[in-house]
Amino acid sequence: MDHDIVFSFFLVFSGATIFATLALFTRQPLLIAYIALGALVGPFGIGWIEHPESLSDMAHIGIIFLLFLLGLDMQPAALAAVLRKATLVALVSSLVFFASGYGLTQSFGYSQMDSLAVGLAMMFSSTIIGLKLLPTTVLHHKHIGELMIGLLLIQDMLAIVSLILLGVMSGESKMPVWQPFVALPVLAVGCYLMVKGVLLPLIARFDRYQEYLFILAIGWCLAVAEGAKVVGLTHEIGAFIAGVTLATSPIAQFIAISLKPLRDFFLVMFFFALGASFNIGLLSDVIVPAAILAAIVLVIKPVTFRLLLARFSERRALAWDVGFRLGQISEFSLLIAFVALQSNLLSEQGSSLIQATAIITFAISSYIVVFNYPNPIAVKDELRRD
Template identity: 30%
Template sequence: MTVFGSLAIILGMAAVGGVLARLLKLPSVIGYIVAGMALSAVVKIPIIELMGQLGVTLLLFLVGLELPIATLKKIGSTAMVVGIGQIAITFVLGTLIATALGFAVTPAMYIGIALTFGSTVIVVNLLSAKRDLQSLYGRIAIGVLLVQDFVAIGILVVLSGLGQSGFMVGNLFWVIIKSVVLVGLTIWLSEKILPRLFDFVGKTTEVIFVVALAWCLVIAASISHPAVGFTVEIGGFLAGLALANAASNLQIISRVRPLRDFFMTWFFVALGANIALSDIGSIIWPGTILSAFVLIGKPLIVMFILGVMGYKKRVAFLAAVTVAQVSEFSLVILTLALRIGHIDAKVLSLVGFVAIVTMSVSTYLISNAQAIYRKIGKYLWIFERKAKLTDLGTKKEWKNHVVLFGHNRTGTILRPVLQKLGHEVLVVDFDPQIVESLGPQAIYGDVADYDLYDEIGLSSAVAVISTVSDMGDNLQLLEFLKKLKNKPLSIVTADDAREGEILYKRGADYVLVPHTVGGEYLAGILEHHGLSADYFRSPKMRRIFSMS
């Protein structure tokens, strides 16, 4: 078969699989894997493996670009504790389950590792579609997934350096030394040399893509040299990490991402091609057990940790559901383990089966998490502890007060004005530092947490103000307020006029559209002062705009 014929068959099958997956509202990754399985039953095409390896190299190149070291500082303590705790517990339990299913120690450990990671890509896409990325549980979930990504990259680096030598103490020590040296050199280059070079190259948009791609492949090839001893995939990651601080890194990301997606399609097709249809019968039973552990066990682990930390059952449940799948990184790790001879193809086939099942089911779970919680939430009290995070701040019984959801830029302006008018103001925010700083005037939570509504006394409030622009959360709040005997004044926030109209129809007394208000305010200034440079440059104007 010609090269073009091979390309046509592979991409044609992948396209069909991706479209069918989308029609079923499943991640396209599942369609690509199934396409590879179907393809393996018809014909063997060696080029798939090479293209898939290039896809993983570009994937890790972009991971390095989008993962500057400063990102670690932005991961909150909650995400760090939950992420590390979930990885450790899942790994131990997953390894024990795999051992009980008859796997040897090393394959069982790899299975345990593979089950620990969740898919950042799938979760971000689903939460973005639900507009929940900025919710309390959304921030926790993304933070936990970032921690998992860091750990997964560390495992890939170690495996890449070990190769076929095995987990001997001396070998592991030497790999760690080489890794530290390479990462240190990469960070030095990213701060001292490469930003200037790529900022110069970035002035020509046509050239920056070619130079960045050449840099990635040259470093990948160099790192994979026997004298260095790592794989091309890790070379791609280090090449990306070295460019993380370049001003032109956003240009590089935007241009490389479509190419990455194209070659990652090949990786998932190749993964499916490695799942022998003849093995399906032997992996269904262990695959079903491991899938059940991922779909049920992992969320329970996360709920337990969040409960111990004081989070309420709703936030714990919604955050926990997001980890109920196997990650793309899990498949990358096992593919590397297969290549260096640590596992056999059956282990990769098994985890591939688990990936298909868990990615499919978790998509449904995440999309319908709110509805599921309403049905089972009353049974989840066991995961709450008496010392809840909602105990941060207020413990008094509130009456005739104003409830202010969100102490953001708008909230910080409104609160002192309301207090000046003689109103008691109760702030509800999901930032513990804000709650602690406000003391008894604040409580920990968010507008979507309807279990909190009774605790903050909405039924006895004179006004409820939401500075959060999430449409679904505000509709939920308005629906609750409509049922009250004495409905308080309701002021909510919308992203645009269309959403504002919907909120008015659902009972809002006033809808704040920040961009519209800002435009009207600026128009009023122009009417009175024109384009007076002295007025706009006055300290008074700069103070006002810095607060808005």
Template identity: 30%
Template sequence: MHETPLITTLVAGFVLAFLFGTIANRFKLPPLVGYLIAGILVGPYTPGYVADQSLALELAEIGVILLMFGVGLHFSLKDLLSVRFIAVPGAIVQIALATALGWGFGQMMGWSHGGSLVFGLALSVASTVVLLKALQERRIVDTEKGKIAVGWLIVEDLAMVMALVLIPAVAGVTAGEQAHADPIVLQLSHVLGFDLGLSGMIAMTLLKVAGFIGFMLIFGRKLIPWILHHIAHTGSRELFRLGVLAIALGVAFGAAKLFGVSLALGAFFAGMILSESPLSHRAAQESLPLRDAFAVLFFVSVGMLFDPVSILRDPLPVVTAVAIIVLGKSIGAFLIVIFFRKSAGTALTISASLAQIGEFSFILAELGVGLGLMPKEGRDLILAGAIISIILNPLVFWLCDRARPWLEARLTRDEATTATSESGAAAEADEPPVQVPTTLTGHTIVVGHGRVGSIVTKAVRNAGTPLLVIEDSEKRVETLKQEGAEVIVGNAVSTDILALTNLGGATTIVIAIPDAFEAGQVTEQARSANPSICIIARAHSDDEIEHLKKFGADVVIMGEREIARGMVEFLKQQTSVAHAGVET
């Protein structure tokens, strides 16, 4: 059989990533920890099979483009502006603090100023994947503290995007070489007859970035949505999916070739422009599988660069790097949030959310090594710090939850001696209320209040049956409360959430969520808690029907089948009317 390095690399990457991602998920860790470990196992620093690194890095580049496209798609200027007075200055100060700590550590290690700066920047930015997952698990994304954390993250991402643009330009000058300098700038220097220097290099780089942004705002803002709308009108889902991918990769490549900016910046702006389109949600959904697949390859390729022996060979630098990430960043963020007179609970949540590093850190590490600014040792420390900090993140949240009552009592008491008691109460106003178990009996539980669930809840209320809804969308929860419905806020998959619904006293549970895997978990728990409860669920295929019935569902309704029945009934009515007309 002929050599197939691309296929071998893809198979090894995906299979091992799946195995170790599943193991990580089993231990309540983000799957990306498993992806990184998979990369380490197929890398050159561990025995056994070694994947093709050059191919892995090219695949990773596509992963970076799609990751940044996803970041742009989910960029929300509205969310950022709602918390701008704390998120913008807070993130900037926290980035400066963490970068200074990383820079100081790099200087102690004997690295260059540029390498130390890149190292500090890599330690200053949290992982988007890990932060959002942590907030979603705790159901606080839509709370004030969640919005502050997301806004803070957006500012960090924007700062790193600018860093990716400026670092190559600065590297070309500070290194005293022309290897990394921009060809356009070199040509201009030759024409003018003198070296533009660092300031000129940065100015020209920013000018090109401004030109690209201007082009995207003037032409891209109209062209990209127009292309997507045109494709959507063809009715071809395949073409729509392909169009989204072509826009992401095409804009990124065009930005790099025509404007000399990074692929990452081009992809980010493509996503950000597309996010303004009414079709952005569909674009995000259609591109998600491919983005996830290449994101996996990105993390695997990053793991391949890591030498695990470096931790054992010299553990003190690793411990120091982890301390900067977990302690330095967290303490800095906590003090910044407290300075803005937010509650201890909010400050602890922000601190715990930021106590890890991820995607941008890996991109910066590879850029720093590729430009010759930072030694490979620095990249190993960043990778080790990322893996360890992500693993420790659930523990950090647990410790913050434990410390919150003591800190809240202490801070409230201190405030009372210097200010009115109202200020302390106001500081706590953003804390979500504790949910109490329902007192309903003989009630119907509806899981999910989307398009299907909302129709079911209306019918249950019209019938006069006691109703309890489980919903995790803040907007839908507010609507339900305004209508006077009793709501449990959260994901029904959680045992703690279901424990609040008095399953033992309920007569029926309608599982209206579209995800068959989650529905299966809810069905299993409901049947275990109340063997006599009537369980009604929804499905999209015969396999899903079988899956849900296996877990104990009494009735499973497949949407497509009900649509077909409705059409058949309509045809029967039309036929009977036509026959009646002929007879008369």
């Protein structure tokens, strides 16, 4: 049945209140509650929300704000230093993950294109799961936070190239593969000059008007995010660049605190939309390969990151911490499945395999982190860090 947007918001947030309460009483991660709610009331469940795509589009804004806030707390010099270390680790690990996904999918008799898409989907880890479950103080002021951001940014660039290649293979994209790598430094320099020449003088003149600063921050974030999309990057990378270039402002922390509730609002919608978009009816067709693929992800990603980071003199405990926090597939994996399916490069069964693997790894990796590592939603008091 069709309902207006107010009813959809009512279902998302009133339902999330009930499910989150049950999750807290039963000591479960809140993210799982939001996904379960979406699966229950979505088109493949009760059907109270038939078209979750509109909510999914809005939920994407939460990821954009998340990357913007991360950029606000990272100085350009620190970013350059961590990227030098993260690049080789990200490239080598991505090759390992691609080979694992491709080989397993082939062994189950999937087509070459399905196997290729699954291999690409395996390469990436979730920005939301990885960073949302890091305590704020660790994320912004400790080496692990910088290292994870570096790894995820390199993965984002690889995801962009993967999406371009899929577009070229389908005949729908005319963008050359090299374009994002040229666009990235050009966009960064342009944003730096814009901040120095326009934004910082405006902030200095009107810093007593908090409402103006709030609107200025949102406008800057979304403007650069959209600009990044136009030149062949992603909204997320654009938002991160917007944050990094504004990080030198004296009000960067004020902006970060102001936008945090807005970010959380949209992230709840993201996990709801993820649950609502999964076709439960196809689960029986892919449950065995999805379970095995998810098990491989949950094992091979922590081990791979542990071994690679150890070669760069990272402490053993930190390397395992990073590995488990990045031990799932990504939102980009879901986007690859969607683009490949729309371009007739991926079968519906292959798309369902990627979606099922994503949900399984999102859920189990969240459990692993929530019950074993410091995080903002830990069920144990000694692990809870905001």
